[in-house]
Amino acid sequence: MIGRLNHxxxxxxxxxxxxxxxxxxxGARVGAPQDEPEHGVTVxxxxxxxxxxxxxxxxxxxxxxxxFLDRNPSGGxxxxxxxxxxxxxxxxxxxxxxxRVLGDGEPRIGAHGKPVLFLHPKDFNGTLIELxxx
Ligand SMILES: C[C@@H](C(=O)O)C(=O)SCCNC(=O)CCNC(=O)[C@H](O)C(C)(C)COP(=O)(O)OP(=O)(O)OC[C@H]1O[C@@H](n2cnc3c(N)ncnc32)[C@H](O)[C@@H]1OP(=O)(O)O
Ligand SMILES: [Co+2]
Numbered sequence: 001m002i003g004r005l006n007h008x009x010x011x012x013x014x015x016x017x018x019x020x021x022x023x024x025x026x027g028a029r030v031g032a033p034q035d036e037p038e039h040g041v042t043v044x045x046x047x048x049x050x051x052x053x054x055x056x057x058x059x060x061x062x063x064x065x066x067x068f069l070d071r072n073p074s075g076g077x078x079x080x081x082x083x084x085x086x087x088x089x090x091x092x093x094x095x096x097x098x099x100r101v102l103g104d105g106e107p108r109i110g111a112h113g114k115p116v117l118f119l120h121p122k123d124f125n126g127t128l129i130e131l132x133x134x
Contacts, residue, residue, distance in 0.1 A: 001090055002082040006132050007045075007052040011065050011078040015057040018075070019044045022053070033057075036111050040064050043111050054081075054111070079118070079128035087115050087133035099123045107133070 012018040015033060023030040031045040040063035046053040056078055058066050068078055084090045087107045095101055100120035107115035114132050121128040 001093065002084060002131070003134070004083045005051050006081040006083050006130075006134070007054045008080050009054040009056050009078045009130075010075060011056045011069050011072065012075040013069060013073060015042060015044060015055060018055050019046075022046050022055070028053075034111060035059055038108060039110070045111070079130050081116070081130035081132050083134045084131050085133070087117060087131055090131055091117055094119065 010018070019030050019033070022028045029047040031047070033042050033044050035042050037059060040058065040060050042057045042059045044055040046055065056065055058069060065078060069075070091101050091105060091107070095105070100123055102118040102120060105117075107117050110116035110130075110132055112132065114134060116130055116132045119129040119131070
C-alpha cells in the first residue's frame, strides 16, 4: 500500500540557522520558508536527489510540534512521510486494523498541495507517520 518515501521531517529550534546549515555546511538545495497556518508550522523544504527533508518550526499558539520541541529542545526527527495512491482507501484499511488516524480522519491539504493524514506514533514503533496522496 505505501510507496515512495516523500520526506523526512526534522523539528528545529531555529529555522534560519538550520536552513543555512543545510545550504552552507551540507551543500543542499534549500527552499524558502513557507507558512502553513492550517498545520501550525513553518516549513523549509530541502531537495535531495532521492527524497526531501522538511525542516519544521512551530507556527501559532496550538502548533502540534510544540510539545515535541519542548521535549527535544535541540530538535529531532519528527515524522516520515510515505506516498499512497488512494489516501481514503489507506485510511479505511488502517482504521479497520486498529491504527489511530489523527485529527478528524479527513485528509487535509499539505505543504505540497496534496491530501495528507497522520498516524499515531504509538501505533507505529514510536514513529509519527504522514501519508500523502500523490
Ligand atoms: C505541512 C505538513 C506536510 O508535510 O505537508 C506537515 O508535515 S505538518 C507537521 C505537523 N503536524 C503534525 O504533526 C500533525 C499530527 N501530529 C499530532 O497530532 C501530534 O503531534 C501528536 C502526534 C498527537 C503528538 O502530539 P503531542 O506531542 O502534543 O502529544 P502527547 O504529548 O500526548 O504525546 C503522546 C506520546 O507520543 C509521543 N510523541 C509525540 N510526538 C511524537 C513524534 N513526532 N514522534 C514520536 N513520538 C511522538 C510523545 O512523546 C508521547 O509519548 P509518551 O506518552 O511515551 O511520553
Ligand atoms: Co510532513
